[in-house]
Amino acid sequence: MGWAVKLEQAAAGYGRQIVLQGINLQVEPGEFIGVIGPNGAGKSTLLTLINGLATPCKGTVRINQQVLTKQNRRELCKKIAYVPQSTWVDNRLPLLVKEVVLMGVYGKLGLGRYPGAKERDLAEEMMGLVGINSLQEKPIGQLSGGERQKVAIARALVQEPEILLLDEPTASLDWRAGQEILDLIYRIQQRFKLTTFLVTHEINQLPHWCSKMVLVKKGQIVGVGKTEELFHQHILSELYGIPLKIIHDQGQPTVLYGRG
Amino acid sequence: MFELLQYQFMQNAVLASVLGGAACSLIGVLVITLNLSFIGTCMAHAALAGAILGLLFGFPPLGMAFIFCCLAAGMIGPLADKGKFRPDTALAIIFSLMLGLSFLFLNMLSGPKTEALNLIWGSILTVTGSDLVIMAITFLLVCGFILFFFKEIQTIIFNRQIAAALGIPAQIIYYGALFLIGTTITSFFTSIGGMLIFSLIVNPAAAAYQLTYSLPKMFILSALFGVSSCLGGLWAAYIFNVPAGAVIIIVSVLIFFSALAVSPKGERSLFTLWCKCRGEIWDKKLDYKLNN
Numbered sequence: 001m002g003w004a005v006k007l008e009q010a011a012a013g014y015g016r017q018i019v020l021q022g023i024n025l026q027v028e029p030g031e032f033i034g035v036i037g038p039n040g041a042g043k044s045t046l047l048t049l050i051n052g053l054a055t056p057c058k059g060t061v062r063i064n065q066q067v068l069t070k071q072n073r074r075e076l077c078k079k080i081a082y083v084p085q086s087t088w089v090d091n092r093l094p095l096l097v098k099e100v101v102l103m104g105v106y107g108k109l110g111l112g113r114y115p116g117a118k119e120r121d122l123a124e125e126m127m128g129l130v131g132i133n134s135l136q137e138k139p140i141g142q143l144s145g146g147e148r149q150k151v152a153i154a155r156a157l158v159q160e161p162e163i164l165l166l167d168e169p170t171a172s173l174d175w176r177a178g179q180e181i182l183d184l185i186y187r188i189q190q191r192f193k194l195t196t197f198l199v200t201h202e203i204n205q206l207p208h209w210c211s212k213m214v215l216v217k218k219g220q221i222v223g224v225g226k227t228e229e230l231f232h233q234h235i236l237s238e239l240y241g242i243p244l245k246i247i248h249d250q251g252q253p254t255v256l257y258g259r260g
Numbered sequence: 261m262f263e264l265l266q267y268q269f270m271q272n273a274v275l276a277s278v279l280g281g282a283a284c285s286l287i288g289v290l291v292i293t294l295n296l297s298f299i300g301t302c303m304a305h306a307a308l309a310g311a312i313l314g315l316l317f318g319f320p321p322l323g324m325a326f327i328f329c330c331l332a333a334g335m336i337g338p339l340a341d342k343g344k345f346r347p348d349t350a351l352a353i354i355f356s357l358m359l360g361l362s363f364l365f366l367n368m369l370s371g372p373k374t375e376a377l378n379l380i381w382g383s384i385l386t387v388t389g390s391d392l393v394i395m396a397i398t399f400l401l402v403c404g405f406i407l408f409f410f411k412e413i414q415t416i417i418f419n420r421q422i423a424a425a426l427g428i429p430a431q432i433i434y435y436g437a438l439f440l441i442g443t444t445i446t447s448f449f450t451s452i453g454g455m456l457i458f459s460l461i462v463n464p465a466a467a468a469y470q471l472t473y474s475l476p477k478m479f480i481l482s483a484l485f486g487v488s489s490c491l492g493g494l495w496a497a498y499i500f501n502v503p504a505g506a507v508i509i510i511v512s513v514l515i516f517f518s519a520l521a522v523s524p525k526g527e528r529s530l531f532t533l534w535c536k537c538r539g540e541i542w543d544k545k546l547d548y549k550l551n552n
Contacts, residue, residue, distance in 0.1 A: 051425050074427045082425040092525045094475045095418055103415045107427030139473040
């Protein structure tokens with residue numbers, strides 16, 4: 001089977017500052033990858049390298065065997081859905097939820113073409129899937145953080161992607177809303193078998209869901225492997241630079257923060 | 261007023277008001293929703309500096325204004341986009357440069373400076389047939405851009421990073437919008453005035469922004485407010501014998517404050533207060549019915 005995503009000696013940065021370097025990563029289609037690491041490690045940049053928003057200053061990024069270049073970036077990224085970290089939206093913005101969800105098809109439609117009944121039905125279906133049908137006529141700026149993340153996920157699904165990139169989708173959400181979003185992501189991944197990258201600090205959820213984990217620290221990948229291989233007290237403690245303790249609750253490993 | 265319409269200059273002024281009001285306020289929706297307010301002010305002053313330079317050296321003022329607008333857009337875009345320092349600092353520097361150049365060129369003009377001052381305050385009553393052709397072309401260009409790129413504009417307004425991630429040429433359309441703002445300012449600033457045109461771009465769109473959550477409706481409302489401001493200003497200028505450009509701006513500001521007062525979006529607007537009062541009256545009626 002070919003690789004869905006393959007990074008070879010990739011490096012990226014902003015201006016003269018290198019944020020990621022020497023990145024080697026191979027991901028098979030349908031894998032669910034959990035990307036973890038401390039703040040500023042380069043996790044978000046890793047996602048933007050994959051969807052072409054960041055240009056590698058060294059090495060190559062391959063999507064479905066094709067090398068990602070400036071020339072084919074726009075074409076390739078139509079297959080990659082991206083849910084960025086929750087951003088501030090003006091509560092007066094003249095955009096409705098259904099319009100934001102429909103944006104998912106705009107890249108594929110191309111310039112000068114407008115969404116028809118097929119695209120609108122797809123948007124309706126995805127809004128139903130993530131449970132925001134009742135919100136579709138609401139202004140986007142008036143939603144709660146959790147609702148806005150559901151809209152972002154619906155927009156990503158409308159894109160009918162092969163790869164789904166999620167950048168801390170539960171950041172700034174309360175526990176219940178965060179759990180709802182993570183459950184939703186898991187259901188979607190299982191249903192559509194999307195190659196999924198989930199950047200998260202909710203590491204306790206990873207053993208249940210992720211087939212693989214990528215550990216990022218100081219701009220480098222310091223560990224890639226199956227979740228059960230990497231989900232160990234000393235590995236995670238070293239990654240985050242604080243003592244962590246793993247206990248097993250009903251057979252499930254759970255990370256506790258604090259003096260181990 | 262109506263008897264004046266038999267005169268060619270007044271017919272031209274009314275046509276310029278409709279075209280200018282509509283084009284400026286349509287482009288204003290992009291300016292407001294893309295948070296480009298200060299960029300537009302900067303470009304209006306660039307156009308002014310270019311036009312006065314044209315007068316100084318005997319080049320066509322409109323052409324020079326257009327070149328300066330494009331230069332400003334070319335400098336402002338990258339600076340505001342990925343500058344090494346804060347975008348507002350970069351804009352403030354270019355704005356002050358353009359303002360300084362305007363005054364410098366104005367000072368260098370020998371003899372009476374009437375023509376240059378007309379560029380600052382505008383003169384809608386002296387619009388010629390060829391001016392109207394340029395205005396009509398610009399109006400069509402603005403409408404065409406908005407209609408053709410509507411869904412891309414919508415996405416960029418929401419989030420430029422998401423637009424780029426979806427494969428939308430966000431950068432090209434953003435720079436296209438900047439270029440179009442420059443073109444619109446150039447086409448209309450001799451009639452409305454270099455100092456005043458930007459108010460006509462911002463105020464109607466800002467008023468429309470208060471009233472709707474629908475982007476298509478915002479474009480329509482903004483165009484209506486822009487045309488009303490121009491026609492209202494023209495009428496008031498005739499009645500009270502005052503400069504049309506200045507009155508147009510005052511009318512547009514009055515429309516903005518009226519929209520703000522009745523905005524369903526504002527917590528303290530008259531509309532919201534009225535809804536709250538109605539709610540309280542309704543609650544009292546309900547209490548009365550329940551208690552009796």
